[in-house]
Every structure is written in C-alpha cells, then in structure tokens.
Amino acid sequence: MRIEQPGVADVPLVTVVTPSYNQGRFIAATIESVLAQDYPNVEYLVIDGASTDDTAAVVARYADRLTFVSEPDRGQSEAINKGFRRARGRYVAWLNSDDVFLPGAISAAVAALDANPDAGAVYGEGYQIDEAGNVISRFEVTQHFNLWKLLNVSDYILQQTVFFRRSIFDQIGLLDESLHYGLDWELLMRIGLRYPLVYVPHYMGAIREYPAAKSFAGGAKRARELAGIMR
Numbered sequence: 001m002r003i004e005q006p007g008v009a010d011v012p013l014v015t016v017v018t019p020s021y022n023q024g025r026f027i028a029a030t031i032e033s034v035l036a037q038d039y040p041n042v043e044y045l046v047i048d049g050a051s052t053d054d055t056a057a058v059v060a061r062y063a064d065r066l067t068f069v070s071e072p073d074r075g076q077s078e079a080i081n082k083g084f085r086r087a088r089g090r091y092v093a094w095l096n097s098d099d100v101f102l103p104g105a106i107s108a109a110v111a112a113l114d115a116n117p118d119a120g121a122v123y124g125e126g127y128q129i130d131e132a133g134n135v136i137s138r139f140e141v142t143q144h145f146n147l148w149k150l151l152n153v154s155d156y157i158l159q160q161t162v163f164f165r166r167s168i169f170d171q172i173g174l175l176d177e178s179l180h181y182g183l184d185w186e187l188l189m190r191i192g193l194r195y196p197l198v199y200v201p202h203y204m205g206a207i208r209e210y211p212a213a214k215s216f217a218g219g220a221k222r223a224r225e226l227a228g229i230m231r
Helices: 027-035 055-060 076-086 105-115 147-152 166-172 183-192 219-230
Strands: 002-004 014-020 041-048 067-070 091-094 121-129 135-138 163-165 197-208
Touching: 014 027, 014 076, 014 105, 027 041, 027 055, 041 055, 041 076, 055 067, 076 091, 076 183, 091 105, 105 121, 105 163, 105 197, 147 183, 163 166, 166 183, 183 197
Parallel strands: 014 041, 014 091, 041 067, 121 197
Antiparallel strands: 002 041, 091 163, 121 135, 121 163
C-alpha cells in the first residue's frame, strides 16, 4: 500500500518493510511510527511469518494504509528479502516489528540520499528504548562512517536508522538468509566495501530492549554468528 500526500509526484517513493512474527503487543507502535512520518510518498509492507498471536488483528486496523502479507517463512532475513523484492521505492528500509522510527526520519534520509548520489545507504542517530517505549539512552556507539572499524571492530550503525538505495542490491545481493543475528552488520559490510555510507546527524530510530528481544536472547549462538561474520 502506498501512502500519498500532496506533492507526491515531486519526491522519490520510499518503501518501508516490517518483518513480523508474534509481535502483536508492539507492532501498533511500529506501524504508527511509520504512518506518522511527514514524508509524502511511502510504500509500507508488513511481511509476517504466519503469526499465531493477535498480529493480524492489530495490523487490520491499518489495512487501508499498508500491505500485509502473512505466510510461513524461514525467519527475519527471508521476510525482509521478500519485502525488498516487492519494493517499488527508489529508497528502502526495514523496521522491525518492535522498533520505531522517530519523527522526520524518512525526510532526513531522503535528503541525505538525494544529496549523496554515490552513497549506498545513509544512517543516523538513535535511541535505546525500554519495553514500555521510554528512552533509556542514546545509541552511544554511533559515529561517522569508518570502513575499517565496521569490518574489524564492531557494528556501530543502528539498523533502525538505515535507509538504502534500492539499486545497490542488483550489485551486492540481498540479506544472507542463513544469518539470524548479524544480518544487518554483514549487509552493511558488503555495502561499505563498494559504496560510501553517509552519517546523518538526525535522530531517526529507536531499538526496543527487553529480555525476550532477539539481540538479547541470542546468547552463545549470537556470539558464534557474529564471530563468523567478522572472520
């Protein structure tokens, strides 16, 4: 579903993909953070892995403003790739079903991508929020792009703030569907090896931190996967 406002013909289409599975308690906040953006030309796709909770009922409240696909999949990476393959936007992003965009995120991203035609992606500042949506702190490791640090030290880019130029995927491919925890880091590495990544000094997204969140519950499996990505 495409969200159009006056002046839509003058600005690029942006596609936002939300991969979802059993996040009915958070997904309304995620959806509303996308629909509340001030950018006038957005295509919004929610790609659900056949959730068994109330996700479908929650998403149905917004049925006229987004496209909802619910079918079994092999996990987050496959869901995002499905969305990116369907995307019609010049620029694309994904927003997990328990995270949120901050006001003005899409406008800031489009301005930066338009101003930097060689950039493969842009990213900005963000927050860590708790289960109730309260800000815990700034995502403190965010910094200007440094390829060596991205490849050899850590992922200092908050995925919830990243927007991609869709055409780059013809060159580098989509997400590695064998990855479960470090899928964004590995993709950013591949992009950074071929294209500039541009830092935007604007607060653009927030990651929700709580005990059941994937990045916190991964344990040794997550550590092994991240180590493999660095190798």
